[in-house]
Amino acid sequence: MSSPLIAPYSASKFALDGFFSSVRKEFSMTKVNVSITLCILGLINTDTAMNAVAGVLNAHGSPKEECALEILKGGALRREELYYGTPLWTSVLVASPGRKLLEFLSLRNYNLDKFTSS
Numbered sequence: 325m326s327s328p329l330i331a332p333y334s335a336s337k338f339a340l341d342g343f344f345s346s347v348r349k350e351f352s353m354t355k356v357n358v359s360i361t362l363c364i365l366g367l368i369n370t371d372t373a374m375n376a377v378a379g380v381l382n383a384h385g386s387p388k389e390e391c392a393l394e395i396l397k398g399g400a401l402r403r404e405e406l407y408y409g410t411p412l413w414t415s416v417l418v419a420s421p422g423r424k425l426l427e428f429l430s431l432r433n434y435n436l437d438k439f440t441s442s
């Protein structure tokens with residue numbers, strides 16, 4: 325989600341979501357067995373993040389070591405999305421059923437013969 329004071333960061337994360345969600349669909353349509361895990365992370369206690377929010381945000385960052393482990397687990401388990409360091413209800417609120425439905429419906433309009441998996 326977008327947040328104030330981190331526009332460049334938000335822009336790069338939205339770009340990654342768009343790019344890798346497109347690639348995931350292409351892999352799926354061409355039966356390429358590569359998984360892509362989108363990591364939705366809350367505030368992590370890296371030096372960079374904690375310095376960026378110092379005096380601005382009243383929040384504790386989640387431990388970076390545990391975050392790294394969760395990312396590795398999510399990738400190994402081939403999860404489409406993983407949430408770490410976010411409030412419990414985040415996955416429900418962020419998951420957009422409208423977006424997923426539109427993406428699914430739009431796939432009907434593609435000519436699968438034009439896709440190659442080379």
Ligand SMILES: *[C@@H]1O[C@H](CO)[C@@H](O)[C@H](O)[C@H]1NC(C)=O
Pocket residue numbers: 357
């Ligand atoms: C895809 O790759 C995973 C990991 O190597 C494997 O477990 C799974 O059986 C593969 N699925 C297909 C449909 O080949």
